[in-house]
Amino acid sequence: MTDTRGRIHPRFVSIGANRIPAASDWDINSGFIAYGAGNVIALWRIDETEKSSSGVFATLKGHTDKVSAVRFLDGTPDSSSILLSGGVDKVLRVWKLVKPFTASDIPRYELLVQSPPHDGSIVDIAVERVGSKHSNGSSEDTEKKENGTIIASASADGSIKIWRLDASKEEEKVLTHLQTLTTKPKYFPLSIALAKLSSANKKDGVEAGERTEADVWVLAISGSSNSIQIFVGSTFEDKSDFALSATLTGHENWIRSLSFVREASTDDLLLATGSQDRYIRLWRVHRGTALPAQSAGSKMMIMGQALSNKAHRFSAGSGKQDYSITFEALLVGHEDWVYSASFRKDTTDGKIKLLTASADNSLSIWEADETSGIWVCTARMGEASGMKGSSTATGSTGGFWTGLWSPYGNNVVSFGKNGGWRRWNTSGEGEWVQKGAVAGHIRDVMGVSWEKEGKYLLSTSLDQSTRLYARWKSSKHRPFYEFSRPQIHGYDINSIVSISPTKFVSGADEKLMRVFGEPRGIAKMLEDLCGIQQADIDSLPDVASQPVLGLSNKAVNTAPEENGEGEENDQDAEGHAYPPFEDSLSRHTLWPEEEKLYGHGYEISTIGCSNAGDVIATACKASSISHAVIRMFETKTWRQLKPALEAHSLTVNRIAFSRDDTYMLSVGRDRQWTVFERVTEGLEEFGAPYKPMQVMAKAQTRVIFDGKWVPLEAGRAFVTAARDKTVKVWELQGKDWGCTETVKFEEPITAIDILDRVIDLDEGRFVVLAVGLESGAWSVYKAKVKEGGGIEGWGQWVEVDGYIAPAKAITQIAWKPSGEDKTFEVAISSEDSSVRIYEIQT
Template sequence: MTDTRGRIHPRFISIGANRIPASSDWDTNSGFIAYGAGNVIALWRVDETDTSPSGVFATLKGHTDKVSAVRFVDDTSNSSSILLSGGVDRVLRVWKLVQPVDESGIPRYELLAQSPPHDGSIVDIAVERTGSSHGTAVSEGVGRNGKSTIIASASADGNVKIWRLDLSKEGEEVLTHLQTLDTKSRYLPLSVALARLSQTSTGSEGGPGEEVWILAVSGSSNYIQMFVGSTEETKSGFVPAATLTGHENWIRSLSFVREATTNDLLLATGSQDRYIRLWRVHRGSTLPAQSAGSKMMIMGQALSNKAHRFSAGSTQEEYSITFEALLVGHEDWVYSVSFRKDAADGKTKLLSASADNSLSIWEADETSGIWVCTARMGEASGMKGSSTATGSTGGFWAGLWSPDGNDVVSFGKNGGWRRWTNSGEGEWVQRSAVAGHIRDVMGVSWEKDGRYLLSTSLDQSTRLYARWKSSKLRSFYEFSRPQIHGYDINSIVSLSSTKFVSGADEKLMRVFGEPRGIAKMLEEMCGIQQADMNSLPDVASQPVLGLSNKAVNTTAEENGEEEDEAIEKQAYPPFEDSLSRHTLWPEEEKLYGHGYEISTIGCSNAGDVIATACKASSVSHAVVRMFETKTWRQLKPALEAHSLTVNRIAFSKDDVYMLSVGRDRQWSVFEKVTEGLEEFEAPYKAMQTMAKAHTRIIFDGKWVPLEAGRVFVTAARDKTMKSWELRGQEWECTETFKFQEPITAIDVLDQVIDLDGERFVVLAAGLENGAWGVCKAKVKENGGIEGWEGWIEVDRYIVPDRTITQIAWRPVGEEKGFEVAISSEDSSVRIYDLVI
């Protein structure tokens, strides 16, 4: 592929976060947020610049199963960014930020090293946190030499492994295994935290000084295990130091910080008992002043303040751990706690995230020293529904501080992030964040004029993306969540500017219409105008026990107009809480007829007919059913041609022909009948069926533009793509193009392009391994195409990680340029620019 006249540039990535508290982190060096998203690590640039849009800009591929732990290594001595990740695949990986190597300017992370596998899934990774952002350090840099440090990884087999990370080395030597700590039997570690107790300036022979470390481990019990170790203790390594008791349920999160005024370490522990406990690690034989008594009274309850004493290091210096404070305020499980120490004033703050749908910021009162909640973000717990103990999966799963402490972020059960910014007056204001599907994305469909994009997924939701005109770079954002369903949704197609139809595992199709509130918002924020806005329904609501979004025509007194105006006049695209509550589209019709799960839906270019198919293993079920879109009556008879599941249905540009391809390795072409039709009779009749058109399953088939002739293209698991041209009354194979992987999705640009005086048809092809590329074929003077060739091979760094399920070129309309949308089984929706 030596042709350099075209290149692909990523424009937008939407992907949701894994619902795992330890799977995200905010980097102090790069300013990026990394979070686990399925098997990949999504990298999110929080703020937009003049040249770089905000949002997810890349996904790191390498893990073979779900990513469950992500941690950046704070390295003030090195401008680079180091990322650690672990997952259900049991392997710990080390990534490093390198300079962009192409004109796109996309920051790139390369895999430096990976560990031998644990015996169980990795559930958390502990790294030392430096002062200004997250917590504790006595020395500056990653280690005393700025190149090495100690890290710990906990896994579901009950073990915690200690590693030395040395960036001065290369290859597998970057990561060295030092020790494995075996926790008690039948104990699942859920969180680990690591801090440096002390460090001598130089060693006995002028080398690096001794580093003394403390490690906290918590999990599926109500106690915290404390270990201490030093670099001088090469034989014994970390040894048990204390067991902290007091919590009444599993302990989900741990965080260390070094207090500026006393130089003591503080440890925060968040538990499923709804409480946060603070513990003080004090150096010396004398106990801290506030721990003089053996009991503390809080809320009328006596709390033990037993001093846990231990010694550490080659000098056996004495330390103590005492209970410091009990933070009461959350009404459900505490998933995450994270300390921050401000560089300016040295104040220590704690951020906590809970299943009660709230983020809380805690700070010690300057006068009394009592820890109080100074800010609370999220919703009132009464809006949450059932508690975690009774089956709720809501709430906030993690809380992260920005490097400067002026922002906090969190994500919830839908995989969408929420962000708050400190206004400077003590008020935290919500800002735009990122969101995305959390399971396989099965389909994408552009609105007929290409003004917005729809996607649907096995996470039982449908989403709408459009350009926000106030964005400097006119970036895409999610503006609506039209359908939230009770079944996995397999297919979607746009019927018009205000309607779409989707098909799910429930064996029927549902038609949705755009409500007036969403239309007004899209007009105000995206410049998308609707001519018949006054005829649209007001809002939609979802019954508690129903699957259908119902249209609700409300009056101002019933709060309908107030809700519409709130959506219309807001300064930002809808936030995650609004998307799932206030941006539904009302359902207009249900279409019945199929006996099994819907597999695909096609719509004529005129928008007057849709064709549908379902999963099938017999001729009677592998039929194509047709519905007209005015009264939604089924057009009979159903079209029989296939014996197994039909995978894709496509109409020619002028709707004269309809193509279907399927699992039975054959394609069928149906021709439109315009005369002699009875009322509600199917307007298409079988023209030709090609048995064994490919040697394996045919996944996709599309028509080329009319100006290139009567030609369609099919793509299959046999790694071949074939062109079929109408010659007389028969369709014949004229071109075969071979790929290295099975082809799972294709789409043809709806216009012929001119390159150096020659005319070409352009096709995007997606593969089973997530790779994709652009092909082109020359248009012959007398009609037809010839000479398929690879044109643009898309960089592996910017493609999906798993099978591509659908590709859709944006219709070339008012918006200039060429854009292609891709859905993938890695739960992502991606939009790329084709730059010529």
């Protein structure tokens, strides 16, 4: 029976955004930001009052491939939060918030319904509610809700499907397919936008905004073409009749973003189109046969060039109302592709603003001048593109891939190619100040490692970066933040281990290990913002830099001003120090490389470090005995301790040292484990300090992924976990190690870790084991320590809710050392690109 007294809480989730402009949105109802992160949807909450913690609080699992489109449904009748998502798996999913945020628990979304699959990946979603309060601030006949919501989903196969969503109906009727459109000539759609056309006005005898026989919609579609196609149609109970009504030309390259807004003074629709030609064009959709006043002429002069202002006319609705679309303005200012354009209308004064994001590393806010009506750039965030290099080594962010407005318009956010977000806040007086945001890996996280005393956490990933997380002491809730990006590399990094408070070793696909030392600037920042003290801080190098096309971080001891890399912490306008923002993390927080360790012939698979920190053991991917060796290095001079240890015939997956370093355990793909025994007290002699003690061939029936030692208070024992869905306990019986217990699971076990101390509970003293599975699920087990030594009676202690667990296989689990008696923290890395920290309370 599960002991339910262990309570688990997610304290930190780090996960980067997919580099897809359509895969993020900000909810006007809940205030949450949702963004695609691999196969999951990350939910991020910003709390500027600091009454509760901010950051990513959950990831929604359901998509079987990368999430490529995310949209919230604004203005739902009951103000509930409904989320739409689409992915490379071709399926449209609808999620609903069923449990709001509380002080003791996190919000919970559940899958409401999913669509039949498209024939290609879903690339964008557009939504519009009948009788809703629009995200742009306008409102229309809010009492009319019976027709639900119209949804358009665009697919990579060149088709756009029209749906009706009514969350109040039974499951099979929640989502109704109305029509499928095909782009002609066929092109790859990149963006779609949907809006309700202006209805009949009062002089026609119908109230403005009132629905007559059927709702009339305008759908804009753009993509791998230099034109925008306008479809117009009505929606009925079970069908729609959208048809191509106009084709807007003028752009000179692919068009990546579309956005509609309704102008309060004229009831006209404005359409913004952002293109790879670096320009944003504005178009006006006007009702009536007469053209808008500013479009009466046939030509417009901008920047000395004559731009065509042809009126595109069409009729819509059962009454065949006349409409026109005319070119309104050309916005010039970006120096590279425009990825995103998003309108916002103020709910108080109806003022319209446009937010654009570009590959030139900038966000721009545009407004129409009150006197002349000319659109001008009123604010610009980010960097001038010429200030940055073109490679990761020199800190290029790769542009901003999206731009999102907060519900109240006082915040904007965007993310770059590293998957990290940046946020700016304004007090309403025109000045935008950068604030803290979230970041994370964008590919599989292969390993995590706590500093020896648990002061900070390191992670590494196939995205070729290593990251450092610590608690920010100045915040009320002491949340974890990313404080440093010590290694930005040119190879996928597979393993990492901390060997001292100021050093770590990582291993990558390049077949060698690299040793990194903490620079003085990072040490001072961690002391100022996290309260982490370093005894030898004055002996550390100032900063590190990485040359263009280089892989080695070089120590730099010149003055920061001369080097262009200051040590000052990021600050807001009031001078409050913050953890580093994304631009600083990617450029100014490298650690200098101290040593390279050679010897292996293939990609590094694992690195282990003795508890004393005096020796490390390493292994590489192998298919033969000669390459499946374990190489050892002492950590003072970094010389290799020969001979290499031969015991396995295939890749060694994990190396672990007993708590007193007397024994070393290795487990591998050959289904065997090996226990090595220490043969010298020190490393004065030139030779490997361990020799094989016992080899257990076929210890388990499938590949063994992990093995860890129990605390010494519980006796001499270790635990192994394998693909055969079992965890086995091995105890020292005389001179040999034997299996004393087997725990079975329903799926393969990919990672385990054992708490470094025995805990006291009402029932006795226990060893605690965390078990991670191939699906991303994980749980905590405990076993009672027997009076005369040894352990028995393994049983589940804490069952982890799947809602807060990773979505893919867990690659490593690490209990935080030196924790409190009643509270324990555990870090988990996963193939879903996340790093998570959980807190367990007894």
